[in-house]
Amino acid sequence: MNLLEYKGVWVFIEQRDGNLQKVGLELLGKGREIADKLGEELTAILVGHNINDKKEELIYYGADNVIIVEDEKLNIYMTEPYTKVVSTLIKEKKPNVVLIGATAIGRDLAPRIAARVKTGLTADCTSIDVEDESNNILMTRPAFGGNIMATIICPDHRPQMSTVRPGVMQKLEKDESRKGNVEEFSIEINDEDINVEILEVVREEKNKINIEDANVLVSAGRGIGKKENIDKLRELADTLGGVVSGSRAVVDAGWIDKNSQVGQTGKTVRPNLYIACGISGAIQHIAGMEESDFIVAINNNPNAPIFEVADVGIVADANQVVSSLIDNFKNQ
Ligand code: FAD
16 A cells, blocks of 8 residues: 555544534634644535535535445435445545544445555544654544543554544634635446435434533433432523533433443533532543533542542532522522
8 A cells, every 4th residue: 555645634424404513613623733744635425315505614623535426325324335435435536544433424435435445443532643753644533431541553554544533623713715626426326236225314302402512511310319410400401501411421321311420431622611519520431521612510529539630629418519609599
């Protein structure tokens, strides 16, 4: 394999019903930084149906080029046709780096593409950088249960591929003066490529706010004592215009939904305000919330590790503090 033939940073842009998912825009932000360091171009790959009106947006968020594959048969994500489209593009155009969101779709798609184009894949990265001398991509992810961070390189194969957790990278400011190129590509999808039949699409409840999108998170830990106390946290979250999230301990106890779990095996969040109520601050939890803008920790143990990442620490009973906060905010 002649590694020098491979040029450019690609970001796979996830869309649902023609709506761009946030993770793709976040990866364009990171992709822009990597492309600039490498002196290469940044290309957004957009696959689906009724997506043509989204191409300009990808340029405004940092792409130099957009490659669109538009086909009615690509309307809903399916493993085989999407794998065929992206791996065909990679074989033909030979990018140096390919970034994909570590979402349900990305985790399904990326390993298949990597196998098809015979390269490696670093899954579930939390940081991506460029090694100064070699220009290899440094792909970092938690390993051994989150106890160490492993930095992985792919020295002998191209493209250098990774999936990256949603919420970890930051999208650029939208700049409508940015200019770029759009290329439409057609790849034939045969009946043999469609090996599943979609019977029904079940959508998430409409009024459920994704914790990754919330500006304020009031987060529950086992220290709040019992499921009923979640109601108080919800009241505080409502008062502040936020939502409730929690540690794995409270998810395992059935106090909150798995979708609301923060941490290594949950979601990575970056709200303006994160209020940790009765959360110890295990490394697997901190991995998912330490990038929050402002962290308030309430714990009755002054030595709890959560205080190490907190901007404000309150050593007290979490339920009492939550009740006082609700009263205070309501009286303002
Ligand atoms: P605990 O560790 O039980 O802590 C409770 C805290 O509440 C203590 O600090 C205590 O001092 C305090 N407390 C008690 N009473 C009160 C009170 N009245 N008022 C105030 N404070 C009080 N965890 C996650 O959260 N997310 C993950 O994604 C995740 N992934 C994991 C992946 C792996 C592979 C492994 C091995 C573990 C993972 N964990 C994860 C679990 C993690 O290691 C911890 O066990 C978990 O985060 C603990 O949750 P907790 O802080 O709510 O509970």
